[in-house]
Amino acid sequence: MIDITDLQRDAITEAINISMGRAASTFNSMIQEHISLSVPKINFVSSEAALEILKLPHEKEVCYIMQKFSGTFFTSEAMLVFAQDESMELVKLFLGEDTPVEEMATLEREAMSEIGNIILNACIGSLSNILKDRIAGSLPTFRKCKAQTLFINEKKNEVLLLIFIDFGIESKAIKGYIVLILELDSFIKFKEQLLKSLME
Amino acid sequence: MLPVLTFQDVLSNIPNGVIIVDREGKIHLWNRWMESYTEISTDEAIGENLFTLFPEVKDGRVAFAMQAAIEYSQSSFLSHTIHKGIFPLFATGHGDHGYTCVDQDIHITPAQQDKDTYFAAIVIEDVSVAVTKEKLLKERAREEHELNQKLLQEVKERKQIEKKLRLSGAVIDATMEGVVITDAKSKILSVNPAFGQITGFLPEQAIHEKIKILKSGKHTKEFYKNLWHTLVNEGQWKGEFLNKKPNGELFDVEASITAIKDSNGVTQNYVNVFRDITKRKKNEKLLNKLSKTDPLTELANRRAFDESFEREWRRGWRHSHLVGIALIDVDYFKYYNDFYGHPAGDKCLQDIAKTLNSVIKRADDLVARYGGEEFVVIFSQNDPAGIVKLIESVHKEIFNLRIPHNSSEISKFVTISSGISWVIPDSEHSFSQLLEAADKALYEAKENGRDRIVSKPLDVER
Numbered sequence: 001m002i003d004i005t006d007l008q009r010d011a012i013t014e015a016i017n018i019s020m021g022r023a024a025s026t027f028n029s030m031i032q033e034h035i036s037l038s039v040p041k042i043n044f045v046s047s048e049a050a051l052e053i054l055k056l057p058h059e060k061e062v063c064y065i066m067q068k069f070s071g072t073f074f075t076s077e078a079m080l081v082f083a084q085d086e087s088m089e090l091v092k093l094f095l096g097e098d099t100p101v102e103e104m105a106t107l108e109r110e111a112m113s114e115i116g117n118i119i120l121n122a123c124i125g126s127l128s129n130i131l132k133d134r135i136a137g138s139l140p141t142f143r144k145c146k147a148q149t150l151f152i153n154e155k156k157n158e159v160l161l162l163i164f165i166d167f168g169i170e171s172k173a174i175k176g177y178i179v180l181i182l183e184l185d186s187f188i189k190f191k192e193q194l195l196k197s198l199m200e
Numbered sequence: 201m202l203p204v205l206t207f208q209d210v211l212s213n214i215p216n217g218v219i220i221v222d223r224e225g226k227i228h229l230w231n232r233w234m235e236s237y238t239e240i241s242t243d244e245a246i247g248e249n250l251f252t253l254f255p256e257v258k259d260g261r262v263a264f265a266m267q268a269a270i271e272y273s274q275s276s277f278l279s280h281t282i283h284k285g286i287f288p289l290f291a292t293g294h295g296d297h298g299y300t301c302v303d304q305d306i307h308i309t310p311a312q313q314d315k316d317t318y319f320a321a322i323v324i325e326d327v328s329v330a331v332t333k334e335k336l337l338k339e340r341a342r343e344e345h346e347l348n349q350k351l352l353q354e355v356k357e358r359k360q361i362e363k364k365l366r367l368s369g370a371v372i373d374a375t376m377e378g379v380v381i382t383d384a385k386s387k388i389l390s391v392n393p394a395f396g397q398i399t400g401f402l403p404e405q406a407i408h409e410k411i412k413i414l415k416s417g418k419h420t421k422e423f424y425k426n427l428w429h430t431l432v433n434e435g436q437w438k439g440e441f442l443n444k445k446p447n448g449e450l451f452d453v454e455a456s457i458t459a460i461k462d463s464n465g466v467t468q469n470y471v472n473v474f475r476d477i478t479k480r481k482k483n484e485k486l487l488n489k490l491s492k493t494d495p496l497t498e499l500a501n502r503r504a505f506d507e508s509f510e511r512e513w514r515r516g517w518r519h520s521h522l523v524g525i526a527l528i529d530v531d532y533f534k535y536y537n538d539f540y541g542h543p544a545g546d547k548c549l550q551d552i553a554k555t556l557n558s559v560i561k562r563a564d565d566l567v568a569r570y571g572g573e574e575f576v577v578i579f580s581q582n583d584p585a586g587i588v589k590l591i592e593s594v595h596k597e598i599f600n601l602r603i604p605h606n607s608s609e610i611s612k613f614v615t616i617s618s619g620i621s622w623v624i625p626d627s628e629h630s631f632s633q634l635l636e637a638a639d640k641a642l643y644e645a646k647e648n649g650r651d652r653i654v655s656k657p658l659d660v661e662r
Binding site (some may be wrong): 140 | 280
């Protein structure tokens with residue numbers, strides 16, 4: 001039921017990949033370092049299976065930036081999830097290596113909100129392009145928790161679109177995950193519209 | 201009745217900057233906050249292009265986010281942590297900030313007028329107060345952190361010192377040398393096990409007592425005065441002590457006393473490290489005695505005589521008192537040896553030595569074996585008549601021993617001959633002259649038939 005065809009998957013992956021390229025160029029205009037962003041794969045899964053597939057240990061400290069999105073066909077909550085230590089690596093990149101560690105923690109919320117906002121907007125923008133729909137997005141919020149509580153509030157009938165994102169920064173490799181949470185009827189409408197727009 | 205507030209009224213009064221722009225950047229709304237932070241009035245701003253007023257935002261994140269809001273209905277967030285003063289805003293009303301560009305967070309959200317008309321709402325928040333507070337807090341946190349690091353360092357150092365002390369404590373406990381630590385007033389604070397073994401004092405008998413419980417009373421006041429003088433001036437004293445055990449037994453120690461000073465140079469403690477040298481002292485005394493004693497007769501040997509004679513000579517010179525020498529020779533002793541054998545000869549010499557010792561008892565006088573069958577006596581502070589009288593007694597006592605002497609040409613018993621001389625030492629004479637004079641007198645006694653005394657002052661000899 002939560003499957004999509006390979007063609008659909010490829011179309012989405014490609015579209016998001018292009019949008020990540022745009023997000024990367026935004027980052028590159030903001031900082032000295034060169035960042036590349038790529039999407040190796042996407043998955044549609046149930047909320048129970050999500051953690052397993054993300055390969056995040058239950059006790060792992062994570063942080064995420066969340067935005068609400070609503071279009072004509074569906075509404076969604078989108079989360080960009082990072083392991084805590086990788087998030088700090090990103091903050092360091094944006095604020096400079098010499099930022100004191102204790103300062104970094106207080107600046108993390110703000111910096112990550114903007115970084116996440118850019119990525120989530122790019123991602124939803126690309127979906128909006130393939131679905132040929134205007135999808136309005138809210139402002140970002142930033143939270144921290146343990147991996148095991150990430151999807152604790154999700155309902156059984158929700159479908160999660162997992163988008164794996166690799167940050168390529170010099171020698172470092174940072175991984176982030178976009179999780180698009182779609183209620184079942186939103187997912188069905190999403191699929192229908194995807195099918196329709198791909199056939200046009 | 202509630203006042204009727206328009207949308208404009210609300211926007212005017214909120215504590216954030218609000219700008220609404222269209223696709224081209226034309227300003228449609230400019231609130232009171234924006235007026236006060238830019239000194240551009242609403243009348244001036246409305247209808248003006250945002251990029252004309254702020255050329256610096258034309259090609260950056262603001263323009264991009266505006267487009268995302270209008271084209272895609274996306275909301276964007278620009279953080280002050282990443283962007284420094286995007287809009288040139290100055291908090292004129294906030295004296296504290298002066299003319300520094302205020303720290304600002306910017307939210308850009310879509311605003312829709314009707315189905316096809318989209319605007320971007322730019323909401324600017326002045327976060328400088330929060331940033332200043334944050335900086336202060338961070339400063340404080342950093343100070344606290346530094347203080348903590350310092351404390352941690354101190355604790356670490358103290359632990360290392362404690363560890364070292366524990367280690368040195370173990371060494372002190374294990375060492376064979378007695379260690380006693382006192383305060384600046386010589387009150388004993390701690391002792392090690394070896395202290396007890398050497399001094400015979402139990403720790404509980406010693407601790408809180410003054411170090412003088414060990415005093416033997418055998419050292420002069422001068423000795424202690426010198427010790428303290430050295431200790432105070434040089435911080436350390438090394439030397440030997442004679443101490444006393446609780447049972448009264450005396451013992452010798454070789455000690456090193458060190459003053460422990462605090463960072464101000466004030467002595468806080470004394471550390472006294474000592475080793476028992478009683479045995480060594482005894483051995484030294486024994487060796488000393490052996491080196492100066494004739495093994496056969498147990499009288500002083502020739503070396504001891506030489507030392508003693510020289511000393512007495514100088515003493516006599518200094519105090520102008522008489523020094524006398526008596527050389528005593530056993531008559532026909534060679535024959536005695538030949539006749540009775542060497543063991544008997546030795547016995548004879550031992551008997552004569554004993555007699556000499558029994559007659560000449562004054563501490564100032566010294567009896568020595570001069571060599572072979574010859575003896576010598578040094579007389580100090582005596583008069584010639586007294587000396588002659590003593591030697592006469594020796595002659596009489598030896599004769600009274602009635603040691604048979606069959607090979608003697610003058611008597612059935614062992615007899616002796618003596619030569620005596622004396623002088624008050626001065627620059628005119630030397631002690632070897634006195635010895636020669638005594639030797640000549642002895643020769644004369646022998647020449648004149650033996651078993652007699654010849655006594656002459658040194659000057660008459662001349």
